[in-house]
Amino acid sequence: MMLNMTQVPAVLFQLTQLLLVVLAAPLLTGWVNQCQAWLQNRSGAGILQPYRVLHKLFLKDAVIAYNASWLFRITPYIVFGCMWLAAAIIPIIAVDLPFSRAADVIALVGVFALARMFIALAAMDIGTAFGTLGARREMLVSFLAEPALLMVLFTASMISHSTQLPRIVAAFTQQQFMLYPSLAFAALAFLIVLLAENARIPVDNPSTHLELTMIHEAMILEYSARHLALIEWAASLKLFAYFSIGIALFFPYGIAEVGHWSGLPLAIFLLLLKLLLAGAGLALFEALTAKMRIFRAPEFLGTAFLLAVLGLLIHFLLRA
Amino acid sequence: MNILPIDVASGVILLWIVLGLLGLALQRSPRVICSVIFPFGALVSLLLAATGLWALSATPDIAVLPLGLPDLPFHLRLDPLSGFFLALLGGASFGVSLYAAGYFKAMAGEVLGLLCLEYHLFLAGMALVLLADDAYLFMVAWETMALSSYFLVTTDHKIPDIRRAGYLYLLIAHVGAIAILLSFGVMQGGHGVAAYTFDAMRHAHLSGFWSSTAFLLALFGFGAKAGVLPMHVWLPEAHPAAPSPVSALMSGVMLKTAIYGILRVTFDLLHAQVWWWGVLMLTLGLLTAVFGVMFAAVQGDMKRLLAYSSIENIGLLLVGIGLTVTFHVYGKDALAALSLTATLYHSLNHACFKSLLFVGTGSILHATGERNMGRMGGLIHSMPWVAALMLVGVLAISGMPPLNGFVSEWLLLQAFLLSPGLPNSYIDMLVPVAAAVIALSAALAAYVMVKFYGVIFLGQPRGNASAKAHDAGLWERAGMSWLALLCVLLGLAPVFVVQQINHVSQLLLGTQLANAAPSWMLLTPVDTERASYSPVYFLLAVLGVMLATVWVVHRYYHGRLRSAPAWDCGFPAQNARMQDTAEGFGQPIRRIFEPFFKIESELPSPFDVNPKYQGRSEDRLWYLLYLPVRRMTEKLSGWVSLLQHGHIHLYLTYTFVTLVVLLIFV
Numbered sequence: 001m002m003l004n005m006t007q008v009p010a011v012l013f014q015l016t017q018l019l020l021v022v023l024a025a026p027l028l029t030g031w032v033n034q035c036q037a038w039l040q041n042r043s044g045a046g047i048l049q050p051y052r053v054l055h056k057l058f059l060k061d062a063v064i065a066y067n068a069s070w071l072f073r074i075t076p077y078i079v080f081g082c083m084w085l086a087a088a089i090i091p092i093i094a095v096d097l098p099f100s101r102a103a104d105v106i107a108l109v110g111v112f113a114l115a116r117m118f119i120a121l122a123a124m125d126i127g128t129a130f131g132t133l134g135a136r137r138e139m140l141v142s143f144l145a146e147p148a149l150l151m152v153l154f155t156a157s158m159i160s161h162s163t164q165l166p167r168i169v170a171a172f173t174q175q176q177f178m179l180y181p182s183l184a185f186a187a188l189a190f191l192i193v194l195l196a197e198n199a200r201i202p203v204d205n206p207s208t209h210l211e212l213t214m215i216h217e218a219m220i221l222e223y224s225a226r227h228l229a230l231i232e233w234a235a236s237l238k239l240f241a242y243f244s245i246g247i248a249l250f251f252p253y254g255i256a257e258v259g260h261w262s263g264l265p266l267a268i269f270l271l272l273l274k275l276l277l278a279g280a281g282l283a284l285f286e287a288l289t290a291k292m293r294i295f296r297a298p299e300f301l302g303t304a305f306l307l308a309v310l311g312l313l314i315h316f317l318l319r320a
Numbered sequence: 321m322n323i324l325p326i327d328v329a330s331g332v333i334l335l336w337i338v339l340g341l342l343g344l345a346l347q348r349s350p351r352v353i354c355s356v357i358f359p360f361g362a363l364v365s366l367l368l369a370a371t372g373l374w375a376l377s378a379t380p381d382i383a384v385l386p387l388g389l390p391d392l393p394f395h396l397r398l399d400p401l402s403g404f405f406l407a408l409l410g411g412a413s414f415g416v417s418l419y420a421a422g423y424f425k426a427m428a429g430e431v432l433g434l435l436c437l438e439y440h441l442f443l444a445g446m447a448l449v450l451l452a453d454d455a456y457l458f459m460v461a462w463e464t465m466a467l468s469s470y471f472l473v474t475t476d477h478k479i480p481d482i483r484r485a486g487y488l489y490l491l492i493a494h495v496g497a498i499a500i501l502l503s504f505g506v507m508q509g510g511h512g513v514a515a516y517t518f519d520a521m522r523h524a525h526l527s528g529f530w531s532s533t534a535f536l537l538a539l540f541g542f543g544a545k546a547g548v549l550p551m552h553v554w555l556p557e558a559h560p561a562a563p564s565p566v567s568a569l570m571s572g573v574m575l576k577t578a579i580y581g582i583l584r585v586t587f588d589l590l591h592a593q594v595w596w597w598g599v600l601m602l603t604l605g606l607l608t609a610v611f612g613v614m615f616a617a618v619q620g621d622m623k624r625l626l627a628y629s630s631i632e633n634i635g636l637l638l639v640g641i642g643l644t645v646t647f648h649v650y651g652k653d654a655l656a657a658l659s660l661t662a663t664l665y666h667s668l669n670h671a672c673f674k675s676l677l678f679v680g681t682g683s684i685l686h687a688t689g690e691r692n693m694g695r696m697g698g699l700i701h702s703m704p705w706v707a708a709l710m711l712v713g714v715l716a717i718s719g720m721p722p723l724n725g726f727v728s729e730w731l732l733l734q735a736f737l738l739s740p741g742l743p744n745s746y747i748d749m750l751v752p753v754a755a756a757v758i759a760l761s762a763a764l765a766a767y768v769m770v771k772f773y774g775v776i777f778l779g780q781p782r783g784n785a786s787a788k789a790h791d792a793g794l795w796e797r798a799g800m801s802w803l804a805l806l807c808v809l810l811g812l813a814p815v816f817v818v819q820q821i822n823h824v825s826q827l828l829l830g831t832q833l834a835n836a837a838p839s840w841m842l843l844t845p846v847d848t849e850r851a852s853y854s855p856v857y858f859l860l861a862v863l864g865v866m867l868a869t870v871w872v873v874h875r876y877y878h879g880r881l882r883s884a885p886a887w888d889c890g891f892p893a894q895n896a897r898m899q900d901t902a903e904g905f906g907q908p909i910r911r912i913f914e915p916f917f918k919i920e921s922e923l924p925s926p927f928d929v930n931p932k933y934q935g936r937s938e939d940r941l942w943y944l945l946y947l948p949v950r951r952m953t954e955k956l957s958g959w960v961s962l963l964q965h966g967h968i969h970l971y972l973t974y975t976f977v978t979l980v981v982l983l984i985f986v
Contacts, residue, residue, distance in 0.1 A: 058873065058876075058877040059877060061878075061880040061881070061882050062880065062881045062882070063881075063882045063883070063884050064881065064882075064883055064884075065883070065884065065885065065886035065887070066883050066884070066885060066886070067698065067701070067780060067886075068883075069700045069701060069707075069778070070700075071700065071711075071778070077866045077869055077870055078862075078866060080865075080866075080869055081862050081863075081865040081866040081869060082862065084865050084869075085861055085862060085865055099857070099861065101842065101848075101852050101854065102842070102852070102853065102854035102857035102858050102861070103721070103853065103854075103857075103858055104851055104852065104853060106729075106730050106733055106734075106853075107721050107726075107730070107853055107858065110719070110720060110721040110726055110730075111721065113718070113719075113720060113763075113766060114715075114720045114721060116766075117715065117718060117720060117766055117769075117770060120770045120774070121770060121773060121774055121778060124770075124774035124775075124778040124779050124899075124900075125700075125778045125779065126779070126886045126888075127697065127698065127778065127779030127780035127886075127896065127899050128886050128888040128894055128898070128899070129888065129891075129894065129898040129899065130888055130889055131779075131888075131899075132774070132779065132899050132900035132904075132905070133900070135770065135774060135900075135905075136900055136904070136905050136907075136908065137908075139766070139767040139770050139771075140767070140908045140909075142763065142766075142767075143760070143763040143764050143766070143767045144760075144763070146759070146763040146766075147756060147759035147760045147762075147763050150733075150759045151752075151755075151756055151759065154733075154736075154737060154752075154755060157737055158737065161849075161850060162849055162850050162851065163734070163737060163850065163851040164849070164850075164851065164852065167849060167850075221887065221888065221889060222886055222887055222888070226873050226877060230869070230873070295908075295911070298908075298912050305756070305760070308756075309752065309753065309756045312752040312755070312756070313749065313752050313753070315752075316748055316749060316751070316752055317749075
């Protein structure tokens with residue numbers, strides 16, 4: 001960005017958020033896992049466990065298969081970079097981050113798609129049965145989830161007359177509280193997409209290594225050590241990003257305006273509260289639901305897509 | 321003397337024809353053809369691209385050639401619309417001709433000489449289509465293009481399937497050509513032979529009925545060339561049959577001449593548009609896009625897959641034109657300019673990445689002798705150059721930021737997003753549905769491309785040929801690198817491209833897309849508050865974050881790496897046949913969209929000692945539309961042939977009876 005004095009606080013905000021998300025993302029995963037443990041009557045490993053796992057993985061020697069290509073080796077870095085960037089452009093603690101000008105909601109979906117494409121290709125690189133199986137299923141899930149996400153974001157863009165996330169959030173927070181019927185459909189669709197894209201039950205199960213049911217885990221089966229650590233970290237960032245999108249679109253209240261350092265503590269506190277609640281909600285939902293067969297997943301996601309399109313149509317019909 | 325763009329463009333066409341003839345004359349020395357004529361033709365292409373860019377900002381030039389029939393001279397005109405497509409033709413064919421210089425090396429002299437002639441005539445024909453300013457020259461150029469490409473498609477005419485594909489192509493091309501001719505006839509409006517120039521058509525104000533008739537005929541004719549549903553059947557047959565550089569030109573450039581034709585007729589030759597034209601094109605485009613990508617997902621032949629993907633992209637382009645017409649009719653000119661920009665941008669992008677992918681399949685074909693993806697695999701190790709360059713194409717065609725495919729998709733989606741408030745509420749409802757379908761087909765395109773790249777380049781070799789494949793030669797690499805570079809540049813400098821396209825919007829719509837932000841880094845089609853996208857910052861951010869991560873990880877931990885056998889969840893025995901084939905990877909799509917395919921599969925019984933599986937997914941339209949039409953034609957010609965017996969006295973009787981009947985009535 002071209003720097004001038006007025007932009008300095010905005011850039012500082014951007015850098016703060018960049019660091020904050022990358023450091024805090026594993027915490028969210030730890031919290032969800034801890035909640036799950038409590039719901040299953042286990043004591044759990046504590047919310048700091050993901051950091052210990054990452055540290056351990058970084059210390060190990062990376063082992064790759066004999067026929068791994070360069071694509072396999074660069075993918076973890078690309079995926080990590082994309083997810084970090086995605087989490088960094090969503091207004092989480094403050095509106096108007098300078099980088100969100102460079103990438104709007106459509107580009108955000110593009111970032112997710114780029115990461116997904118690379119990880120699916122890397123999964124096929126070794127040429128194992130599980131790798132290709134995982135890649136195929138991931139693309140199957142995403143070809144319905146991605147347009148659904150896009151439609152959800154479109155509904156929000158239509159309401160706020162902008163595809164830039166900061167504008168969308170600003171539009172939702174600044175105008176008086178108002179119920180949008182179209183957003184209700186969008187919220188439901190977004191919930192389904194969140195579950196599917198983050199490899200959660202009922203579409204996938206993050207804690208399984210049972211051959212026939214895995215999707216995400218099947219793709220990253222051949223990764224180890226630092227590569228695996230980056231991918232796990234990217235998965236945490238992705239979950240964090242999706243939660244942030246949900247919060248930004250549906251509960252943005254309390255976010256700090258740019259340059260208002262005084263609003264920052266409250267914004268961080270409220271964000272933490274929202275994330276804690278959302279994480280607990282996710283754990284509860286997973287505890288209550290069973291995983292579905294892979295060929296039920298397209299129907300499930302098709303529902304999300306239709307709901308999102310319906311939301312958009314309702315916006316066109318009612319202008320609300 | 322002042323040299324005008326049109327002089328250079330005509331010179332380029334002449335040079336191409338001369339080069340083609342030289343190739344024919346030099347057929348005894350295939351080396352010269354490959355290493356002199358094709359590269360020289362490529363340089364000429366570059367000159368044409370520069371001329372096209374030049375013409376974009378120049379005032380339209382007109383020229384009358386002393387050729388043609390007496391009293392019917394050929395008219396040429398170079399305006400920004402022609403200039404844009406000439407730049408597209410030049411830019412794409414530069415890469416393809418460079419590639420062709422390497423690709424055709426293995427060919428025998430006589431075949432090569434003829435091929436060189438047809439190839440350059442094909443290029444010249446396409447350029448002439450874009451320059452023609454009267455119906456006569458347009459049809460001559462159109463036929464030159466169709467016939468030369470027919471001969472190129474049937475280069476390997478000893479194979480019956482290729483002859484069949486060529487026949488189908490020729491047939492549909494000519495049905496389309498007749499419709500275009502009729503459309504010109506309607507636009508001429510019965511004003512006699514003097515009104516055959518485009519200029520006369522521009523000033524002939526047709527009534528609503530006749531202008532709609534002319535539009536429908538033109539849409540049918542150009543749609544047949546572009547592969548719009550239901551005239552798409554020739555594409556998946558002809559593209560795989562042709563040599564790869566030819567497929568690249570046909571798919572990358574020739575289909576765009578049809579898009580050019582639709583734009584020329586709709587916005588330039590006809591003075592007013594009607595709203596339902598837009599809706600018709602929008603609907604047809606959506607159907608074509610979904611159909612194309614769905615069928616691409618289930619293909620096993622790599623070139624057929626790309627051909628279906630071209631059908632999808634043509635669908636997207638038609639959606640863009642449809643939106644432009646609709647917005648233009650309802651007076652929303654800013655939006656019309658936005659969707660026209662998206663359409664033209666996507667034409668350019670598709671020319672680059674589809675040519676890149678098609679020539680890439682040529683290298684693979686040479687290296688492995690296979691078109692069936694199910695026998696490839698692991699080519700990233702033996703063909704690193706092709707693999708790396710094709711990865712650029714694959715990411716670009718899937719619409720991944722920061723490459724070029726994403727920009728046009730972004731612009732098109734912005735057009736949808738900004739659109740509410742059309743006076744007709746039914747069309748207003750169509751807009752979100754169309755946006756959803758576009759999003760769905762874009763996501764499916766990513767599925768298709770993961771399959772394409774993953775099955776061909778990644779994994780373990782599935783056959784002996786793939787294991788022993790060799791990389792592409794220098795010429796081939798150079799051509800592919802150029803096309804890949806274009807994909808990157810068009811992705812990184814959208815503001816510059818949009819500025820160039822603005823000249824075309826100004827010509828066709830009278831408005832242009834304003835870039836609200838003053839910076840060349842930031843693409844902001846409407847205003848800075850609404851939407852902006854900056855691929856350069858995007859790329860810098862992703863690269864910066866990536867490199868920082870690499871540095872931190874290696875600095876604070878270590879970079880130790882060991883190799884071992886694949887783990888695969890601990891399964892001991894694994895071989896190349898356990899990977900997904902192309903059919904396997906497409907199977908979920910076949911299952912989800914089952915009603916759209918005509919599927920024939922033979923499953924072995926579980927007790928079969930020597931199990932064999934066979935599955936074919938065919939196009940229902942072939943059975944529902946084409947075969948009935950064929951049967952009807954056969955029946956009709958059967959009736960007509962009742963009259964024909966070959967006996968002279970019978971024909972004399974017919975004449976006599978006709979005479980008597982006429983005498984009675986008149």
